[in-house]
Amino acid sequence: MLNKKNVLLGQTILPGKGMLLNLDIAKLHTGTKIEVPIIVQRGKNPGPVLLITGGIHGNEINGVEIIRKLISKKYNRPDYGTVICIPVVNIFGFLNQSRQFPDGRDLNRVFPGSPRGSLASRFAYHLMKEIAPKVDYCIDYHTGAESRFNAPQTRINKDDEQCMELAKVFGAPFVVLAKTREKSFREALAKMGKKVLLFEGGKSLDINNQITKMGISGALRVMDHLGMRNFKGELKLMEARSPHPVTIESSQWIRAKYSGMFHPSISLGSKVSKGDLLGNISDPFGNFERRVNALNDGHIICINQSPIVNQGDAIFHVAQD
Structure with a gap:
């Protein structure tokens, strides 16, 4: 929760007001500041603090x-309460269309960070020190890496x-009971007692209207x-959640047994049975075409x-029933 004076990064957020803040913790070798915009909106009435983050991986x-x-x-x-939005956590990775932080490290593998560590580690430290203690809940938005397209899913601790209640409320078709990755943002927040939904x-490097x-x-x-806030009117006009x-x-993961041109023939989210045809791999010269079959019953939650x-190469991610 925000403290009694509702101070964040040294600024007082008044009831019913909003503020654009900057988390400024380091400079690049060019002298360029690493400033991460943070949009804060406080309701007129007391309530929980929700942190909404994106772009921890810049691409x-x-x-x-x-x-x-x-x-x-x-x-x-x-x-009621306060919403803190950080649309682009890894601002320099976003500018470079890169997953990594400017020092080459994966920001989501260095939490809770250190004030004397690498550039990414120092940034993680300040995020955990200045922002994390103020929040009660977090929604952290991610996508599949590279060309891997993930089905909409929320990830939570078993x-x-x-x-689990929040995941069902969120309404994605899949809820993955996934252990927190070591030194990830989700793990660091969970250790502080914060409730985190990772979507x-x-x-990567793609905007999909349905996912949005x-x-x-x-x-x-x-x-x-x-x-x-009451959003029942807005939600009536939106797609219903997965019941x-x-x-x-x-x-x-099903991995390619051959190198070649990849032709998936199954839809994302589909339920499959062991032995079902998922796609094929062919060479570019017409010499061979090899089937890719399901190794077990389950749902397709990611397609390369x-x-x-x-x-x-990982080509299909199958959630086992």
Whole structure:
């Protein structure tokens, strides 16, 4: 929760007011400041503090687009509590269309950071010191890496009943019970007792309209559920949430046995049975064409959309039933 004076980064946020802040913690070798814009909106009434983040990986653009629309449509303005939006956490990775921080490190693998560590580690430290203690809940938006297109899914820790409730409220078709990655933002927040929903959908360097709509409606449902603002009117005009999301406890990647041109023939989110045809791999000269079959029963939660794959590349992610 914000303190009694509602101070964030040294600035007082008054009831019913908003403020644009900058988290300024380091400079590049050119002297350029690393400033990360933070949009804060406080309701007129007390309530929970929700942090909404995107772009921890700088090339995961769809999360940035979701938060941009939440702000542009003024959905981030609560009646109760406070909403803190950080559309682009890794601002320099975003500028370079790169997953990594400027020092080459994955920002999502250095939390909680260190004041004397690498550039990414120092930034993580200040984020955890200045922002994280103020919040109660977090929605963190991600996409699949490279050409891997993820089906819309929320990821939570197993046996966390409150996060499971929030995941069902969010309404994505899949809920993945995934252990937190070591030194990830989600792990660091969870250790502080914060409730975190990690949303995965789409692929990097891409904006998908369906994924964007689902990310927006999910955030509105969570805010409505937490009593921060009544969005029932807006949600009636949006796509309905998945009434019975599929809960996933285990999954398996299918990897290419051959290098060649990749032709998936199954739709994302489809339920498949062991042995079902998922696609094929062919050489560019018409000499061979090899089937790719399902190795087990389950749902397709990610498809590699690269037209050319190498032997060993991950091509289908199958959630096991």
